[in-house]
Amino acid sequence: MKNQKTTILGLFIVCLLMVLVTSQIIWLSQQISREQIAFKQELENSVKSIVNFHALKGYGTIGRNPNTASLAIKETSDLEISQDTTKELGKVNIATDHYIPNFSLYKAIEGIFTDQSLNNGKININKIDSLFQNHFKGFDKIRSYEMLLYKNDTVLYRQIHNNETSNGRNFETIQFYLGTKETFKFKMSYNINSNSFMGEMLLSISVSAVAVLLVGLFMMWLLWDIQKMVIKIDTHKRNITGIVHDLKSPLNYVYTLLDYLKNKNPEPIFQDQLSKASINISKLIKKIEQILIITRSNLEGSKIEKSPFPLSLKFEEIVSELNVIYENKLIGLNNTIPENIILNVNELYFEMALRNLLDNAFKYSENGSKILIHAEKKKDQTKILITDFGIGIAIKEQKKIFREFYRIKNNYHGYGIGLSFCNHIIRAHNGFIKLESEEGEGSTFKIVLPQ
Numbered sequence: 001m002k003n004q005k006t007t008i009l010g011l012f013i014v015c016l017l018m019v020l021v022t023s024q025i026i027w028l029s030q031q032i033s034r035e036q037i038a039f040k041q042e043l044e045n046s047v048k049s050i051v052n053f054h055a056l057k058g059y060g061t062i063g064r065n066p067n068t069a070s071l072a073i074k075e076t077s078d079l080e081i082s083q084d085t086t087k088e089l090g091k092v093n094i095a096t097d098h099y100i101p102n103f104s105l106y107k108a109i110e111g112i113f114t115d116q117s118l119n120n121g122k123i124n125i126n127k128i129d130s131l132f133q134n135h136f137k138g139f140d141k142i143r144s145y146e147m148l149l150y151k152n153d154t155v156l157y158r159q160i161h162n163n164e165t166s167n168g169r170n171f172e173t174i175q176f177y178l179g180t181k182e183t184f185k186f187k188m189s190y191n192i193n194s195n196s197f198m199g200e201m202l203l204s205i206s207v208s209a210v211a212v213l214l215v216g217l218f219m220m221w222l223l224w225d226i227q228k229m230v231i232k233i234d235t236h237k238r239n240i241t242g243i244v245h246d247l248k249s250p251l252n253y254v255y256t257l258l259d260y261l262k263n264k265n266p267e268p269i270f271q272d273q274l275s276k277a278s279i280n281i282s283k284l285i286k287k288i289e290q291i292l293i294i295t296r297s298n299l300e301g302s303k304i305e306k307s308p309f310p311l312s313l314k315f316e317e318i319v320s321e322l323n324v325i326y327e328n329k330l331i332g333l334n335n336t337i338p339e340n341i342i343l344n345v346n347e348l349y350f351e352m353a354l355r356n357l358l359d360n361a362f363k364y365s366e367n368g369s370k371i372l373i374h375a376e377k378k379k380d381q382t383k384i385l386i387t388d389f390g391i392g393i394a395i396k397e398q399k400k401i402f403r404e405f406y407r408i409k410n411n412y413h414g415y416g417i418g419l420s421f422c423n424h425i426i427r428a429h430n431g432f433i434k435l436e437s438e439e440g441e442g443s444t445f446k447i448v449l450p451q
Contacts, residue, residue, distance in 0.1 A: 001234050007225065007424075010223050012224075012229060013219045013220070013223055014230045016219070017212070017215070017219065020211055020215060021025075024208045024209075024212060025210075028204075028205065028208070029199070031176050031201065031204075032198070032201070034196050035197050036192060039138055039141065039192070040172060040174065042138060043136070043138065043174060043188075043190070044176070046132070046136050046137075047132065047136075047174065047186070047188060048137065048176060050128055050131045050132055050136075051114075051128055051178060051186055051425070052110045052114055052178075053111050053131070054117075054123065054124070054127055054128050054131060054395075055110075055117040055122070055123065055178075056113055056117075057113040057117075081375075082290055092381065094274065094308055100370070108180070110179075111180040112179075112180060113183065114177035114178050114180075114184075115180055116380050117180055118151075118178060118183075118184045119292075119407045123157070125147055125149055125157035125158070125159045125382070126159060128147065128159075128161045129147060132147075138301050139191055140196065141193055141196040141197070142161075142190050142192060142193070143162065143191045143193045144160075144161055144162035144190070144191045145161050145162075145188060145189065145190035145191070146159070146160050146188065146189045146190075147160075147186070147187075147188050147315065148157040148159070148186070148187040148188070148189075149184065149185075149186055149187075150184065150185040150186075150187065151183060151184055151401075152183060158300065158445050165211065165387070170191050170192075170448070171189045171190065171191050172189070172190055172192065173188070173189045173190075174187070174188050175187040175188070176189075186361040186424045192370040195325070196342045204439070207373050208352070210360075240380055244361065249276075250282060250286040251281055251285050251288070254281055258274050258281065259278065260277070262274045262275070263275075266304070274322070280321075280324065282365075283321060285380075292368055304346045304347055304428050304429070305346055306345055306348060306429075307341040307342045307344070307345075307346070307347055307348055308342050308343070308344060309342065309345045309350060309351075310339070310341075310342055311341045311342070311343055311375055312335065312337040312338065312339045312341065312375075312382070313339070314351055314354065315337060315354065315358075315373055316335065318351070318354060318355050318358055319333055319335070319358065321355075321358060322355075322358060322362050325362070326362045326363075329362065329365065329367050329368075329369075330367060330368050331362055331365055331368075331369060331370065331371060332368075332369070332370035332371070333370065333371045333372075333373065334370065334372050334373065334392050335373045336371060336372075336374045336375075337372065337374065337375040337384075338376075338377075341375055341382065343382065343449065345449070346428075346429070347424075349428070350425060352421070352425070352427070353421070353422040353425040353426060354384075355418070356391075356421065356422050357375055357386050357422060357445050358373075358410060359385060359392070359418075360388075360418065360419075361386055361388035361443075364388065364390035364391050365389065365390040365444075366389075366391075369388065369389050369390060370389060371387065371388050371389075372385070372386075372387040372388075373385070373386055373387075373429045374379065377451075379450060379451075380450060380451050381448055381449060381450050382448070382449045383446060383447070383448055384446070384447040384448075384449075385444055385445070385447075386443075386444070387442065387443070387444040387445075388442050388443055389441070389442035390438050391439070391442075392439040392441050392442050392443055393435065393437040393439065393443055394439045395439075398435055400438060401419055401435060402419050402420055402422075402423040402433070402435075403420060423435055426447055426449070429449055430449075431447060431448050431449035431450060432443060432447075432448055433446070434446045434448070434449050
């Protein structure tokens with residue numbers, strides 16, 4: 001059973017690592033995809049800017065500076081307009097009766113210049129290619145590309161870089177119209193070198209790989225440590241089971257010897273003492289058998305079987321045994337449990353839980369103190385209260401008291417398993433146990449069970 005759980009845990013860790021690695025791969029692919037989309041947008045904006053800038057080349061001021069295009073906006077009178085003899089270079093009509101999204105006057109003027117350059121044949125695709133190679137920041141990420149300039153559907157100019165065909169599946173395309181009319185169109189097909197994006201993300205990839213490796217190593221160490229702990233616990237259980245089982249033989253011998261002595265000595269005082277000794281030895285043998293049953297049931301994972309449990313009677317039986325053990329303490333006990341409260345619990349387990357709580361109440365009470373036992377049954381639950389007026393438990397200890405192997409720092413010897421076992425049993429019955437205590441005043445353990 002333990003090996004099966006360890007195997008399941010190992011498979012879970014492997015699956016978790018696979019999910020982690022897969023998520024990192026998905027994240028990486030999505031990140032590269034986003035980078036490529038951003039690159040395409042940046043490329044399109046840059047090419048548009050280069051083409052429109054190149055269109056200004058034909059508007060250098062003749063006789064002054066051929067490398068400068070001059071644009072002047074002047075205010076004219078009606079008379080000057082009527083006598084205007086200047087030549088119109090271009091014109092664009094802008095409708096102002098409705099909103100034009102992303103409208104830019106600069107782009108409108110830019111379109112007029114581009115129209116004239118295209119109509120006059122002043123666009124040089126080789127110059128556009130040169131500007132692109134020299135001024136586009138992401139040029140090193142492009143493996144090959146093709147530039148085309150169309151008039152209607154006819155190719156006017158074509159420029160190829162690296163002589164790779166644009167019909168391949170790995171080619172991306174950008175295209176846009178030039179000028180103010182949809183007569184001229186610029187198209188560019190390009191192939192990206194994907195390794196360039198991987199290179200930029202090398203640090204992120206390295207960090208992710210190291211993180212996955214560290215998580216994997218930690219989980220493998222954790223699984224190995226859990227496996228060692230399981231082996232150690234199994235070894236301890238086998239040892240404890242063997243020791244407890246070996247205790248039965250000498251106790252059976254003592255029990256047989258007491259029975260023999262009873263038959264040899266008929267005096268009433270000896271008969272009474274030997275009878276009490278035989279009863280206690282018999283109960284001790286029974287407790288050993290209970291421990292063996294519990295150990296085996298935990299190992300086999302058996303379910304809890306329930307049966308009627310007369311609560312008041314069981315408490316009286318437990319108290320009578322503890323009075324013999326703690327007879328020198330002279331503890332006064334007040335049992336107010338109604339006799340008609342019958343629980344439906346596992347007799348073996350639940351009796352051990354009550355015995356442990358009562359044993360603690362006796363153990364931690366002062367000589368001549370008292371213990372109160374009370375129970376009440378409501379519509380949907382039964383409450384059991386065990387109150388002592390002993391040393392009490394500090395507030396900082398109360399949250400830890402039900403942890404396995406946790407021991408309060410005091411002068412009493414213990415193993416830290418009793419209250420943890422009680423809590424486990426009560427939870428197995430779908431109930432819960434609660435502690436109310438004040439240091440130096442005593443403690444009350446309240447058990448609540450559903451009907």
